[in-house]
Amino acid sequence: MSDPNEFPPAPLTSTDAVHAGDARAKPYDAVPTPVVQTSTFTFESSAAIARFTNGESAEEREEYGRYGNPTVRAVEKRLAKLEGTEDAILFSSGMAAMTTAILALVRGGQHIVYVRDGYRMTREFVEGTLARFGVSADLASARDLGAIERAIRPETRLIVSESPTNPYLSCVDLEGLAQLGQKKRVKTLVDATFATPFNCRPAAFGIDLVVHSVTKYIGGHNDVLAGAVCGRAGLVSITRDLRGVLGSVCDPHAASLVERGIKTLGLRIAKQNANGLAVARFLSEHPRVERVYYPGLPSHPDYAVAQRQMTGFGGVVSFVVRGGLEAGASVVDRLRIPRIAPSFGGVEALVEQPAVMSFYAMTSDERAAIGIADGLVRFSCGIEEAEDLLADLDRALS
Numbered sequence: 001m002s003d004p005n006e007f008p009p010a011p012l013t014s015t016d017a018v019h020a021g022d023a024r025a026k027p028y029d030a031v032p033t034p035v036v037q038t039s040t041f042t043f044e045s046s047a048a049i050a051r052f053t054n055g056e057s058a059e060e061r062e063e064y065g066r067y068g069n070p071t072v073r074a075v076e077k078r079l080a081k082l083e084g085t086e087d088a089i090l091f092s093s094g095m096a097a098m099t100t101a102i103l104a105l106v107r108g109g110q111h112i113v114y115v116r117d118g119y120r121m122t123r124e125f126v127e128g129t130l131a132r133f134g135v136s137a138d139l140a141s142a143r144d145l146g147a148i149e150r151a152i153r154p155e156t157r158l159i160v161s162e163s164p165t166n167p168y169l170s171c172v173d174l175e176g177l178a179q180l181g182q183k184k185r186v187k188t189l190v191d192a193t194f195a196t197p198f199n200c201r202p203a204a205f206g207i208d209l210v211v212h213s214v215t216k217y218i219g220g221h222n223d224v225l226a227g228a229v230c231g232r233a234g235l236v237s238i239t240r241d242l243r244g245v246l247g248s249v250c251d252p253h254a255a256s257l258v259e260r261g262i263k264t265l266g267l268r269i270a271k272q273n274a275n276g277l278a279v280a281r282f283l284s285e286h287p288r289v290e291r292v293y294y295p296g297l298p299s300h301p302d303y304a305v306a307q308r309q310m311t312g313f314g315g316v317v318s319f320v321v322r323g324g325l326e327a328g329a330s331v332v333d334r335l336r337i338p339r340i341a342p343s344f345g346g347v348e349a350l351v352e353q354p355a356v357m358s359f360y361a362m363t364s365d366e367r368a369a370i371g372i373a374d375g376l377v378r379f380s381c382g383i384e385e386a387e388d389l390l391a392d393l394d395r396a397l398s
């Protein structure tokens with residue numbers, strides 16, 4: 001198994017995915033972690049409650065489901081091991097993870113710097129919800145550390161970033177970002193959903209908190225919503241306390257699906273990295289494709305950064321079909337393997353055209369202003385064979 005203390009950390013292996021952080025002995029001698037489907041936990045006596053409250057219980061135990069659950073806790077320990085952080089917490093969704101982590105760190109009067117091409121709902125939370133509580137924010141380009149630095153004010157508490165970003169797969173220089181945060185005494189948070197710990201571990205570069213939409217690659221089967229926050233014990237602990245207040249806990253059954261997903265993460269990511277690269281190379285030579293965005297292609301603006309900090313580039317490829325909205329839609333509609341749906345990272349290929357999905361409410365000009373081309377298609381490879389995906393794309397594009 002790889003040593004998380006090595007720098008830069010050795011790439012994770014499937015041995016890590018199956019065994020890292022896994023308890024050797026489990027209740028009832030089970031192999032997987034049992035689903036402890038209970039909302040509360042009993043105490044044998046009032047004295048046992050006193051021992052628990054004073055932190056003197058002989059064993060690690062739980063009190064009430066909103067504060068913790070053994071199935072959830074087991075998955076949290078595995079994620080922390082894989083991410084190379086002291087601790088991790090699981091949530092009911094990626095957005096629950098992101099919003100709880102941010103709320104745990106900022107208060108009214110403080111300021112956040114947020115990357116421009118980040119996940120749309122995170123941006124909405126920062127600019128809409130947090131603004132109502134007196135937290136201000138400035139946007140800066142993910143790939144411009146100078147602009148991020150200029151946006152920092154004395155009251156800035158947090159830089160919220162993403163790497164790679166959606167849908168253009170921009171990569172942030174994580175080491176530079178972490179150093180900037182340390183220099184300015186500002187905490188750094190990176191949403192690494194597109195990378196997964198198999199392709200990049202931001203904490204190794206000094207990033208304070210790593211957030212995942214576990215719904216995507218880590219869950220990996222398009223069957224469960226979950227999120228995670230990973231980082232140093234202190235920061236994770238205040239986020240955990242706030243989760244107990246806000247209540248966005250992961251259900252034990254969902255946690256068990258996540259644990260099952262994690263075991264094959266290494267196999268799936270290896271296949272999806274290979275598929276992503278094959279699809280990106282194929283599309284970049286296709287005459288009907290205007291432009292391809294994939295950080296593993298030398299033509300991507302962040303190719304050098306990605307090569308430095310990632311060991312693979314994932315299964316998502318964004319590309320612009322020549323001819324705009326209708327041309328893009330006709331390619332999407334002609335594809336036979338991927339289903340048309342938002343999301344990515346599962347074993348099934350999915351495809352979406354941002355102009356008709358996430359950004360449908362805007363006019364073509366508004367989309368252009370935020371850089372969403374009408375003919376942009378996001379193709380998310382599953383674990384299908386690359387030759388089948390390429391044949392399907394070839395047919396749809398012809």
Ligand SMILES: *Cc1c(COP(=O)(O)O)cnc(C)c1O
Nearest residue numbers: 093094095119191193213215226
């Ligand atoms: C999907 C996604 C989220 C939100 O996660 P949910 O699990 O859908 O709540 C956050 N960030 C990124 C980058 C995502 O792709």
